[in-house]
Amino acid sequence: DRDVVPVLIDGLKRVEYRGYDSAGIAVFDGAQLRRVRRTGRVAEMEAAAQSESFSAQIGIGHTRWATHGGVTEANAHPHISFGELAVVHNGIIENHDEQRERLRAAGYAFESQTDTEVIAHLIHSYLKQGHDLLAAVQAAVRELVGAYAIAVVSLNEPGRLIAARMGCPLLVGLGEGENFVASDVSAIVQATRRVIFLEEGDTAEVTRAAVRVFDIDGAQIEREVHLSDVSLASLELGPYRHFMQKEIHEQPRAIADTIEAVIDNNGFSASLFGAKADEVFAGVEGVQILACGTSYYAGLTARYWIEAIAGLPCQVEIASEYRYRAAVANPKQLIVTISQSGETLDTMEA
Template sequence: MLDEDGTLGVRKRAGKLDRLLEDLEASPLPNGSTGIGHTRWATHGGPTDRNAHPHLGDDGKLALIHNGIIENFAELKDDLLADGYTFESDTDTEVAARLLGREYGITHDLEQAFRNTVSRLEGAFTLLAVHRDQPGLVVGARRNSPLVIGLGDGENFLGSDVAAFVEFTRRAVAIGQDQMVAIRPDSVTVTDFHGAPVETHEFEIAWDASASEKGGWSSFMAKEISEGPDAVANTLRGRIVDGVVVLPDLDAIGEVDLAEISRIVIVACGTAAYSGILGKYAIEKWARVPVEVELAHEFRYRDPVLDATTLVISISQSGETMDTLLAVRYAREAGARVLSICNTQGATIPRESEAVVYTHAGPEVAVASTKAFVAQVAALYLFGLHLARIRARCRPTRSSPTRRSCWPCQRSSPPSWSRARRSASSRSGWPTRGPCSSSAATWASRSRSRAR
């Protein structure tokens, strides 16, 4: 945390957040208006206090947090050791902090030093940093790892996901691959790693902070199971008009090209791959196009046969699943058409696809996917009906399925979900009422005009 006088306060603890909160209550940090924080998954070094984030550089004047893995950290660490630097942790993150400190000693400009630093890093990373000589400034960069800006009134935010700041603003901007951002209370600047300005696009977050909290439920999984019918309904909303599926989301590909698709390959990981299997049954039955379902982490290694008549459909709740993203890039380079089904606005996979059908399941916090899964199935069913209608219209010998005959989800799901919810509500700890409000975040940074 940085206050307006440039005092940098640092606090970090291994274990649950409650431990850190207790420590902060006993000994508060400076009442600052600029801060960064991160809940770390221990990839390099064990889950200890000394390995926790943030890490410091420039003799403790700067703090840096990191999400991801720096693959060339050993080489960079050897370079820093040869230059006389010492290390207090076992992490790749501290290497980036020390490197940034060295660059700052040369440039005396945090943005330029940060740009010089990230240009030397390899791997998947999102980095954020502050320096006590430049209070009111947070710099960030991303490569193969998400970063989103939250646009506030006299304050701005950075987070790995919009859930980090949706409590404060619903206006957001996604940062692209190999891009850097500098936020101040009254300004946001986005450039590439070479310093050239880049165009950004603002979007509005479609849900509020209460959607990412348990709100009285015993677990996020219980809450999200109960939200399944709403997730399906929200995914269908506005996409069925007079009994006909309408998907303007696919205009970028075009109906003529869709009609000529000879083969579909669905790529996904985990639960999303299971939704793809259900989608395969529906699409083949209704549109009569052969469909394969591939695990995204194997797809690009087997040298698949792809061409302009192949449609690759990627499925990812977060839109940041690395293996799925790499499969999307592989498919586009091979000349295939690419459609994505995603639940997260501003994510990388939708931006790198030709077209995207967004599900509207809201944030999914539980590890076991429930409402996002049924929303993905709903989106695949919509696409199957849409493709069947196009192929029937372009090829008059074919018959088009009707919504009534092949949309069982809309008719049968709500009653079965209602029974499940009534049953669940009768158990101890499962409330019958919906959620209330608060906020949740993985990690976030904020630069504000004043402390709240």
């Protein structure tokens, strides 16, 4: 029942560490869907929202890193279909060209170069067929090939938000008389610490009063509620000039915290990696690391450690190259994949 606009903007500022080129929000203000988008920093979009007196109880927001189309306001999220449905999206839709042609033939006009606008129009096409918002989103995502974490709102169902994920992280935050979705717990930690991590293929229906989660087959399911231990202090820039500098200086502590949680008697148990890890590791002749971008460089460092400590030959390859070439896989190699924001799909496909 409070104004969601400051909550959205604060959440977007807390994920500024990711790097982005534009920001935007869409809200239901009375009987209309209002949107503000700007290239550049969240602060510029915030100033525009304030100057236009944005205020609402439901809304979605996004910071974009260009995957399709240049850095323009038209390509910034949220994307809208027929002035009544708005979508934000993390990830990459691989079959967007084919869907775009089909939707154009059905009478939809495209204002951006993004793959995300395809999602908005595809969901709208199912609404036109008589589906409610939840069913429309569930039907639309079945036609998408690629990776996505999306949040969708519709003017015709102003008290309801639908979220869906495949290949990109998405969580639901449980508040008191208010609920949230986010791609990162840092975006909502100022409002709640109680979170549900959605799993592959999940969709979620979120209202002020309740959250319902559905699995990939559309069956309603209970997902575990977690209490996040992320602190607001850990999300602040502190004495650092920028978030990259902060992350570099925090690496020793981050690694120590990670290892401390799983170490036992100064060693690691193979069971950490699964019930049959012991027998799998016994048959391993080498390691193949697949990753993209900065994660690839991390893999190159890991190769030195794996060969020096484990005594196993190790290869590192850029996942986006590996997935498209005619690779000859060794069934006795251990495959290690490292995710990178924006490049996870190539790693999964590899």
